[in-house]
Amino acid sequence: MQYKSQSVAKLYFIAAIGLFVAQILFGLVMGLQYVMGDFLFPHIPFNVARMVHTNALIVWLLMGFMGAAYYLVPEESETELFSPKLAVLMFWIFLVAAALTVVGYLLVPYAGLAKLTGNDLLPTMGREFLEQPLPTKLGIVVVALVFLFNITMTVLKGRKTSISIVLLLGLWGLAIFFLFSFYNPDNVVKDKFYWWWVVHLWVEGVWELILGAILAFVLIKVTGVDREVIEKWLYVIVTLTLITGIIGTGHHYYWIGTPEYWQWWGSIFSALEPIPFFAMTLFAFNMVNRRRREHPNKAATLWALGTGVMSFLGAGVWGFLHTLAPVNFYTHGTQITAAHGHMAFYGAYVMVVLTMISYAMPILRGRAANSNKAQVMEMWAFWLMTVAIVFITLFLTAAGILQVWLQRIAATPMSFMDTQDKVALFYWMREWAGVVFLIGLLVYIWSFFCKGEDKTAA
């Protein structure tokens, strides 16, 4: 570790992994509820399990991004963090807010939670992924602003690199677009329209910039390829991302009551969204092939390559599958969307955060890389989780295709619930793949405690 203040990242990484476990456990609960509807009812109803599953994911990824930024920015800027104390304080505020929110979801009925937390003052609740009560939302804004202040001041007082500037652009965008979660117009078309400005412009816009910056940083470190070369790729990826991703928002506007031209714009631009992801795959493999050093941390390199491949498959290919308006007309809101969501989130954002943790955590613990034994275990975890997510995606895709056929295309279409019964086999297989994922995650956590000969000290 080159700068003492980078150590605040450790807190964020540990909390991120903790929330990751919670996310997976609730995923397994709701996965089972797909086939055993009354499992854990009335204590944890499906809607609550789903809320915890998705919100925990978002919060732990945000924790991961923040930790990554606190690690990356001092090193890129060649200066200590502007205020490590502020970073630690924000960590605890964020963690407590997240914990209280989950407790609220689990213990209070949602409508009661809304009443309790002043949703009538400024109604923002009740929308998918943005279910958080008003105080939590405000807390996120405060934490994000203080975090951005801290990071931006660090960049301003130190060296400015393309990587830190792209990262800042992504993080500022993340904060700015979150503000649309406070805008909740009565008109349901407008409501959905701006809801996507948070949801889509995060994951298919500004988060990709964060992803690109983190990946570029780790690749410079593990491959030793010239910064100039890596930065050039980063700029190309960023430009392609913004061109395709921003107008690509249109693929959510097909059936919500917006003008018809969105079907054209959405189809054409989002059909091109795989390109930046493909560029990212080429980027990762190219840089590793041109490496000028053999970094002792093989696991981090594996995660980086995995991010390149899986983000292209999950976000690029599985997104393209159902992005064209004539296809989406049939597939909208089916299990095909769920398949895409799982692989895209894992392949792009989970994996990039784990790439950063894999690279930074050993250094934060005082060594350049973990012992060979620990790395082998981490790579096992990589393969278990990655193969499991591939199968989850395949089973959900199969369920989705069958669902579309039975419910929307067949001569005598079946009802939603009857169709769900017909695809139950795939839900069972998905659940077992989910169990394998959990095993992979446990192996991953175990690898942190695995003893063995340390490699060279950092």
Next chain:
Amino acid sequence: MNSPAIADIKVHHPPGDLAIWVFILAELLAFGVFFTTYVVTRMHNVALFDEMQLTLDRNAGALNTVFLIAGSWCVARSVAAIKLDHRAASARWLLWGILAGGGFLVVKLFEYSAKFEAGINLATNTFYMFYLSLTFFHFMHVILGMVILLAVWLKAHRGGYSAADHHGLETGASYWHMVDLVWIILFPLVYVMR
């Protein structure tokens, strides 16, 4: 040793930076998808597209084609000039290229304002949806191309390029030719072909 066989081998590589070529190919792919969609949609609505095409201002389109081709020629002259180390001439040619781009924008704005005054918008019909989207998408690329040329010109003006080193100039020029190339397809496709 200077064997003639080796001396004869020319290494061919695209002019300018590799990154701009990745970008150019992605741009061409984007426009390619857009053009293909236009063609396929037209096949299903030939009568509407033919009727609507007649309402376009072909003279303005032709004038703009001249502007862009002339602009590309100027930029090509600029590259040729720098290869002979004629730095002032190279910068001057670039400026003419930028002016040609400006001419394109002015003509296009007149064209747009006439359409908007007639109450035409994206929802008018499928043809106009394509016309407005495609030409506006290209319009934005002309602006981006001009910004790139302007950046190159600033450096050229200060004598930043030479016969030995004009990598940046070729990079900017390559992008500008792409903008021109797209229009050369767009103009006949949307304004002329029936």
